[in-house]
Amino acid sequence: MKGLSVVAEAVRASTTMAIDAMYKKMRADGLDVIGFGAGEPDFNTPEHIKSAAIQAIQDNRTRYTPAAGIQELREAICERLLADCGVSYQPGQVVVSSGAKHNLYAALQTLVNPGDEVILPSPYWVSYFELIKMVGGIPVVIKTTQEQGFKMSAEQLRAAVTEKTKVLILNNPSNPTGMMYDEFALASVADVCIAHDLYVIADEIYYSLVYDNRKFVSFVSLGEKVKERTILINGVSKTYAMTGWRIGYALAPDHIAKVMANYLSHATSAPSSISQWAAVEALRGPQEDIEEMRQAFEVRRNYIYQEMNRIPSVSCICPEAAFYVMMSLDELLGKTLHGTLIRDADDFAKVFLEIGRVAVVPCSGFGVPNYVRWSYATSLENIQEGLSRLKDFLS
Numbered sequence: 001m002k003g004l005s006v007v008a009e010a011v012r013a014s015t016t017m018a019i020d021a022m023y024k025k026m027r028a029d030g031l032d033v034i035g036f037g038a039g040e041p042d043f044n045t046p047e048h049i050k051s052a053a054i055q056a057i058q059d060n061r062t063r064y065t066p067a068a069g070i071q072e073l074r075e076a077i078c079e080r081l082l083a084d085c086g087v088s089y090q091p092g093q094v095v096v097s098s099g100a101k102h103n104l105y106a107a108l109q110t111l112v113n114p115g116d117e118v119i120l121p122s123p124y125w126v127s128y129f130e131l132i133k134m135v136g137g138i139p140v141v142i143k144t145t146q147e148q149g150f151k152m153s154a155e156q157l158r159a160a161v162t163e164k165t166k167v168l169i170l171n172n173p174s175n176p177t178g179m180m181y182d183e184f185a186l187a188s189v190a191d192v193c194i195a196h197d198l199y200v201i202a203d204e205i206y207y208s209l210v211y212d213n214r215k216f217v218s219f220v221s222l223g224e225k226v227k228e229r230t231i232l233i234n235g236v237s238k239t240y241a242m243t244g245w246r247i248g249y250a251l252a253p254d255h256i257a258k259v260m261a262n263y264l265s266h267a268t269s270a271p272s273s274i275s276q277w278a279a280v281e282a283l284r285g286p287q288e289d290i291e292e293m294r295q296a297f298e299v300r301r302n303y304i305y306q307e308m309n310r311i312p313s314v315s316c317i318c319p320e321a322a323f324y325v326m327m328s329l330d331e332l333l334g335k336t337l338h339g340t341l342i343r344d345a346d347d348f349a350k351v352f353l354e355i356g357r358v359a360v361v362p363c364s365g366f367g368v369p370n371y372v373r374w375s376y377a378t379s380l381e382n383i384q385e386g387l388s389r390l391k392d393f394l395s
């Protein structure tokens with residue numbers, strides 16, 4: 001039999017999903033395990049959003065929609081972005097898709113030719129690396145360190161640019177680091193992109209989950225020269241606790257949005273009409289639930305940051321946004337824990353799950369094999385119990 005596609009076979013399974021699957025299996029087997037793997041809010045979708053979806057079904061809004069999404073949703077996206085980030089787009093520049101992940105794939109398909117280099121600061125969200133390969137691009141990783149707050153400098157970006165560089169993927173705030181670029185840092189990155197004629201895919205899906213009264217600055221708010229080379233990615237999954245509804249969106253200059261919409265019209269036709277109506281309500285309806293969820297995340301962030309740093313042999317820096325914290329394993333590498341030599345995060349995550357009964361995500365797939373990621377999108381009680389298990393596990 002002939003082989004499968006070389007590109008498809010080179011794609012690695014998502015480590016986040018793998019740990020989550022192991023954790024779910026252990027739970028199904030009746031074991032007392034706590035999960036910190038999931039990249040989704042533990043809150044339910046707010047009632048008024050669910051009601052809007054039910055209403056859409058009752059009203060028979062259940063047919064194909066335009067490929068780039070219903071007009072009402074594209075308008076609602078523009079209104080929300082203007083209100084939250086002060087940036088103005090027209091509905092024709094919006095492309096709605098089945099989740100931000102799908103928009104990222106479409107954005108890369110739209111920009112990248114085989115052999116083009118795509119710059120990716122590490123630690124990076126695992127899917128970027130694989131998505132770049134899936135479109136025939138070459139990922140070029142820029143390593144950032146804990147000392148620099150896991151934020152790439154403009155000098156690092158400049159040094160990584162070659163004749164083949166086409167795109168920079170900028171995830172701000174970041175999964176997995178939870179860190180956020182300020183306006184000055186963003187502007188210096190933008191200058192390099194303009195000087196070297198790079199496109200930017202700016203994934204800002206965590207922009208509303210920001211702590212300590214920090215001000216989020218959208219990359220596209222830096223001016224027209226930035227906007228004309230940027231595909232902005234966003235979605236309702238994280239902000240509105242709507243991961244299963246599968247609605248994400250991209251905002252881009254007209255000619256790029258048009259190509260993306262053409263592409264998606266053949267790939268999916270459009271995302272679910274019902275989810276689109278729910279997303280209209282999410283973006284236009286009351287926003288109080290969102291603030292309540294954000295505050296709950298901030299309380300958890302404070303707790304996990306403080307308590308984790310009280311436990312000997314592990315440490316973390318304070319996340320500024322999103323709902324992840326990266327725990328450094330530097331002091332544990334090369335040591336033996338419960339009979340297992342800890343060479344990297346994979347070893348640690350496995351034995352911590354098996355013996356400690358806690359699921360965390362090894363950051364090997366994120367470009368940093370000496371860290372594990374804890375998602376604090378879970379109750380404070382779970383966080384307390386998880387850290388208490390970590391303490392017992394290490395002592």
Ligand SMILES: Cc1ncc(COP(=O)(O)O)c(C=O)c1O
Nearest residue numbers: 039099100101125175235237248
């Ligand atoms: C940085 C980042 N971008 C995009 C996504 C995907 O979001 P969606 O559920 O809209 O596909 C995630 C989800 O984990 C993410 O962490």
